[in-house]
Amino acid sequence: MAINRDKPDLWKSDIVLSVDMYNDWFMNYAPKAYRTTRIKTTKDVEQTLKATGNLTDIRTSVLKENPSVLPTLRMSTCPPLAVDRLIGLAGVSKNLVGVMEEGKLPPRMSAVELEEHLQKISQIIEKMADPDIFVWLEKKVPPSEQEIYRAATIVADRLCGSVANPIIRNAQEKRQLAAIAAWLDGRGYKQIPPRDGTKFNAMQPGTYSFRLNVPVAQEGTTRNVNIPVDAVVMPKEAATGEFPLLIEAKSAGDFTNTNKRRKEEAVKVMQLRHSHGTHVRFILFLCGYFDSGYLGYEAAEGIDWVWEHRIDDLAKFGL
Secondary structure (H helix, E strand, C coil), X not given: CCCCCCCHHHHHHHXXXXXXXXXXXXXXHHHHHHHHXXXXXXXXXXXXXXXXXXXXXCCHHHHHHCHXXXXXXXXXXXXXXXXXXXXXXXXXXXXXXXXXXXXXXXXXXXXXXXXXXXXXXXXXXXXXXXXXXXXXXXXXXXXXXHHHHHHHHHHHHHHHHHCHHHHHHHHHHHHHHHHHHHHHHCCCCEECCCCCHHHHHHCCXXXXXXXXXXXXXXXXXXXXXXXXXXXXXXXXCCXXXXXXXXEEEEEECCHHHHHHCCHHHHHHHHHHHHHHCCCCEEEEEEEXXXXXXXXXXXXXXXXXXXXXHHHHHHHHHCC
């Protein structure tokens, strides 16, 4: 039974209410989420400065022990260096830089080669360190605490600015999942920790879990791949063998990106149904900028949704 996808006469008013809800959250809570991340990032940058002698001694041993400092070092130059620009300037392995951006080192690179490449990275960073931020470099005197804090704040701003959208998106996702949890808890459901995704359809009635990896068959192979599902809920009145409700939390701050990415949900539900049967129930939990074009596409793929501003519609899916 369709709940919202078969009621296009309601879409326009729901879109307006959804956009208003997102904008209200953004104005009142997004700045706090950004500032919280910036405060933590500033402390991380200060630790990087301490480990590198305030950028006067970027030893390869530091990069080996803390490869995750590379983004901070890239944002410490003038101009800030994108990943590909650093690779080109230093003439180092693309794989090395990519793995370091994830906070690791490539396990198969020889010790000699690793040392050589890290030395090249160190030289580029030291040569291009921004003198307007790290004012002590040209003066060749130890920096004051105030100068270190100022520099760390500027670099933290650069780091957060480069990932502003993910910061906001992560904060919004946490808020959406908290809203689902509060709604379910208020109706006597019990949250359980993420479990083996192969048993997602064997959950006890009246339970739910977040961020569960559900296995699906990989096309053209005998292998399985995991598809992350934001929320999996087994209705209280579920019959033996009944599938839980799979919920994908979606938020968006503009109409353009949602229409660019609208195929993602269709692909996900197609894989789920191919692997687990057409009776798989998969819905979207929407807040923000989702226009009629997006909604029409999802409806045509047989995907229904619940608007966050009308969260009680979850009850219509048997919850």
